[in-house]
Structure formats: C-alpha cells, structure tokens
Amino acid sequence: MTDPKQQLLDAALSHVPFDGWSEATFKAAIEDTGVDATVARAVCPRGAVDLAVAYHHQGDAQMLAALKEEDLTEMRFRDRIARAVQLRLQVVTDKEAVxxxxxxxxxxxxxPDGAKLIWGTSDQIWEALGDTSDDINWYTKRATLSGVYSSTVLFWLGDTSEDHSATWEFLDRRVDNVMQIEKIKAQVKKSPTLNMLMTGPNWLMSQIKAPTRFPKADFPGSWTSPKD
Incomplete structure (x- = not known):
C-alpha cells in the first residue's frame, strides 16, 4: 500500500518552487494525488510543514544509502566527514525545494524544527561513521558538524560554480577549521599545567553523558532507559 505522506510529498515537489512549503502547495498535492483530505490532515497535521520535514528526512535516508556504497577505508576521518556532507547535498535533485x-x-x-533537522542529519553522519562517544563529546561533535553542515548548505544554495566545486572547497575549509579545534583540545590534554587548572571543569564535563541509544527518541537527546 502506498504511503499517503509519500504520495503527497512527491506531488508537492512540483509546486514548491512556485508556492513554497505552503498551504497552497499542500492543497495542490491533495488535489493531484486524490488522497482524502481527512487522511492528508491526519498524516500531516501541519500541512506542508510536515511535508518539508519529511523531505529532509528523505534526503538523510538517501545520504545514508549512498554512504554505504562508498569505500571509506583509505580516507582520513576528516575526509569521511566531508564526503558524508557532500553526499547529503548531492542527493538533492531540486535545490529550490531546499x-x-x-x-x-x-x-x-x-x-526549532529546523535546528532539530540539522542536528539529526549531523547525528546520523556521526553514527554512520562509527561514533561511539558517550560523554560531552557526543554533543560537541554534533554541534560542530551542525555548524559545518548548515553553513555549507547556505553557501551551496548560492553556488553557481561548475559541479559546485566552490562549495566543496568551502566545505573542506570548514572541516579543516574543526580539525584545528580538535588539535588544540588534544594539546590542552597533554599539558600538565592546563590539566591542573581544568580539574574542576573537566570533572563537571565528565558528568555529562550522551543520551541512551535505546531508543533515541529526540534531539539533542533522549534520556529514556533501555528498560522503559
């Protein structure tokens, strides 16, 4: 049986460039698909807003599928991150919808929906690349990647270079910036003096734990225990 939300999303995409993710687009999608209006409102209570969310999730799923086909074994970790972000943008077939x-x-x-979507994309990239952090690093990794991803999307939207080459150069610079921060953090950990000064803050940060992965119900985290 065809998913009515997917039907509506597919139909809406031809209207989005003209009417945006609006009520007009949602009504047009209902008319184009023949989906019962009551059913449409049931699966998309906020109309086109819920379709826009579904469109973003669809892109995330396509990115993960493409990432599984990639051979990342010979890549540096920073290149794996950059490649994942690149794939996320390359699966987009309609820049105007984004x-x-x-x-x-x-x-x-x-x-808040937009922030949650960006965080979710970043989380899925880290999970796909094998992140096992369970402390404050779980949050900092996703926060920094969210910044890289969102800034790259904005650059990409205005990029007219061939094959978006300017965007990939911009992305590489942003990832390099993040790697510089990680190097500084590593240097701080190696310094006895700085470690002594950071004893209190380090203890406090050590108490911060990543949300449980059983299940991961919300972002930036769910605190549901596996027994619940």
Whole structure:
C-alpha cells in the first residue's frame, strides 16, 4: 500500500518552487494525488510543514544509502566527514525545494524544527561513521558538524560554480577549521599545567553523558532507559 505522506510529498515537489512549503502547495498535492483530505490532515497535521520535514528526512535516508556504497577505508576521518556532507547535498535533485525549506525553517515558529533537522542529519553522519562517544563529546561533535553542515548548505544554495566545486572547497575549509579545534583540545590534554587548572571543569564535563541509544527518541537527546 502506498504511503499517503509519500504520495503527497512527491506531488508537492512540483509546486514548491512556485508556492513554497505552503498551504497552497499542500492543497495542490491533495488535489493531484486524490488522497482524502481527512487522511492528508491526519498524516500531516501541519500541512506542508510536515511535508518539508519529511523531505529532509528523505534526503538523510538517501545520504545514508549512498554512504554505504562508498569505500571509506583509505580516507582520513576528516575526509569521511566531508564526503558524508557532500553526499547529503548531492542527493538533492531540486535545490529550490531546499531553498524554500531554509526560508520556512528560518521563521521563528519553525526554527526549532529546523535546528532539530540539522542536528539529526549531523547525528546520523556521526553514527554512520562509527561514533561511539558517550560523554560531552557526543554533543560537541554534533554541534560542530551542525555548524559545518548548515553553513555549507547556505553557501551551496548560492553556488553557481561548475559541479559546485566552490562549495566543496568551502566545505573542506570548514572541516579543516574543526580539525584545528580538535588539535588544540588534544594539546590542552597533554599539558600538565592546563590539566591542573581544568580539574574542576573537566570533572563537571565528565558528568555529562550522551543520551541512551535505546531508543533515541529526540534531539539533542533522549534520556529514556533501555528498560522503559
């Protein structure tokens, strides 16, 4: 049986470039698909906003599928991260749909949705690359990658270079910036003097744990125990 939300999403994409992720687009998708209006509202209570969220999730799933086909064994870890972000953008077939989504999730009432989507993409990249951190690093890794990803998307939206070569150069610079931060953190850990000064803050940060992965219900974290 065809998923009605997927039907609506597929139909909506031809209207988004003209009407954005709007009520007009949602109604047009209902008319184009013949999905019962009551069913449409049941699967998308917020109309096109929920379709925009579904579109982003669809892109994440396509990225993960593409990432599984990649041979990353010979890549440096920073290159694996850059490649994952690149794949996330390359699976997009309609840049205008992303542009309209960026505009939508910049609105105050939908900004939390946008932040959650970006965090979710970053989390899925780290999970796919085998991240096993369970302390404050779980948060810092996703926070920094969220910044890299969101800034790269904005650059990509305005990039007119051939094959988006300028975007990939921008992405490499952003990842290099993050790697520099990691090097500084490593140097601090090796310094006895700085470690002594950071005893209190380090103890406090050691008490911060990643959300349980059984299940991961929300972002930035779910604190549901495996027994619940």
């Amino acid at each position: 542009r309209r989504g960026t505009t939508l999730f910049a609105l105050p009432q939908y900004a």
